[in-house]
Amino acid sequence: MMIQLSSIHKAFGARVLFDAVRWQLQSGERVGLCGPNGAGKTTLLRIMAGLEEPDQGTVARSSNLTVGFLPQDGISHTGRTLFDEAALSFQELLRLQDEMQELEVQMGDSSVQAGEHQQLLARYADAQETFHHEGGYDIEARVSEVLHGLGFSQTDASRPTEEFSGGWQMRIALAKLLLKRPRLLLMDEPTNHLDLEARNWLENFLLSYPHAG
Structure with a gap:
């Protein structure tokens, strides 16, 4: 197990994105998240990456896990070739x-x-x-x-x-x-x-x- 989500709950105001979500990823798995805009795909990825906290629930990561996250946009680079x-x-x-x-x-x-x-x-x-x-x-x-x-x-x-x-x-x-x-x-x-x-x-x-x- 690389990462495990247990009873994840996340809401923005009265709008609930996730409620009691349980999910885990094993080493070697390739998974695609599908859903309409606003369904919470980005929020879930950010929670998995440790960039955002769930309102409730836990995220467990293996001790040797390194995580890389690419957002949709908003990154710029300067000062180097x-x-x-x-x-x-x-x-x-x-x-x-x-x-x-x-x-x-x-x-x-x-x-x-x-x-x-x-x-x-x-x-x-x-x-x-x-x-x-x-x-x-x-x-x-x-x-x-x-x-x-x-x-x-x-x-x-x-x-x-x-x-x-x-x-x-x-x-x-x-x-x-x-x-x-x-x-x-x-x-x-x-x-x-x-x-x-x-x-x-x-x-x-x-x-x-x-x-x-």
């Missing part, structure tokens, strides 16, 4: 890469004593093993693959993110979410801003999503 913004999905690996580069500088310092050099070498070996195991050497390829799949061109990668319109801003947000690979992926109408080619790519990507199936 498209590629650098997408690469932030690998923030921990980028931090580790910076640490490795700093260790390389220290190991190249001729004033470092032999004992300290061995300690630096051991730290570097551990960091490099983690970086390799977590796919650090594939960051550029993974970012490029997802950006291309969502319709960005090769030249777009170096463009400032503020140059992209609202629909493309949501594609950037979707790219970052897919690159983070949370165990539970919650997306609120993710195809709203996608053309047919990008929709087909997203469908194939989700079919092979590492935490599904």
